[in-house]
Amino acid sequence: MRGEEPSPWQRTGLWAGMAMEALGEAGLHFDELNKLRVLDPEVAQNTTELKEECKDFVEKIGQFQKIVGGLIEIVDQLAKEAENEKMKAIGARNLLKSVAKQREAQQQQLQALIAEKKMQLERYRIEYDALSKVEAEQNEFIDQFILQK
Template sequence: MAKDPLAEAGLHFDELNKLRVLEPDVSQKTTELKEECEEFVDKIGQFQKIVGGLIELVDELAKEAETEKMKAIGARNLLKSVEKQREAQHQQLQALIAEKKMQLERYRIEYEALQKVEAEQSEFIDQFILQK
């Protein structure tokens, strides 16, 4: 079997009988690898677009969650404020009730004293009328 002198020199003919430096199967594998790389780059680009969209969606959801969180904190603070106001109002009303009870007790004592005076005066009048 005779060796091809061009093949020994690293030169080969392709299917179109053009002189090539690479062997035909290496050239074909290189072309296939190039095509696979291009497909891979396209898929990576699509993946990046999908991931970018997902990141935007997650960021938007995070902003919405933060907004709702702030609303909830505001509502909780408002509720605490209202609760404190009601407690203060309750204490004021309790103080007013205590004051009114004391006033009622004073009026009751005064009323009893006036009833006693009235009874004494009625008795005095009755005795005065009986003496005449």
């Protein structure tokens, strides 16, 4: 068989191999469906896999963004509620301060009124003592006047 000439089928296979090699050098390849492609089938497969991985990655990023968006909404809502509670607390504190100041002012007014009433009472006592003295003097005068008659 060594000296024999290759059969037409073998020559066709040889020619096809050389043609495939020439096409490969030119950057052209046949895929599994024997379609002529510009990319090597392995590179095309890797590209397809990368495309799918990118698609999955983009979907996961979208889901992540939705989750983060939800968290941001929750945090914003909590921040608003905290701010509202803070404002309520500030309002309550200011109200307590105001009530305390009003009580202090009212207490001062009442103390001033008590002092005024004490002074008035002292004046009335002095006036009472003076009038009692005048009454006693007048009663004594009347008694002396009656005794002299």
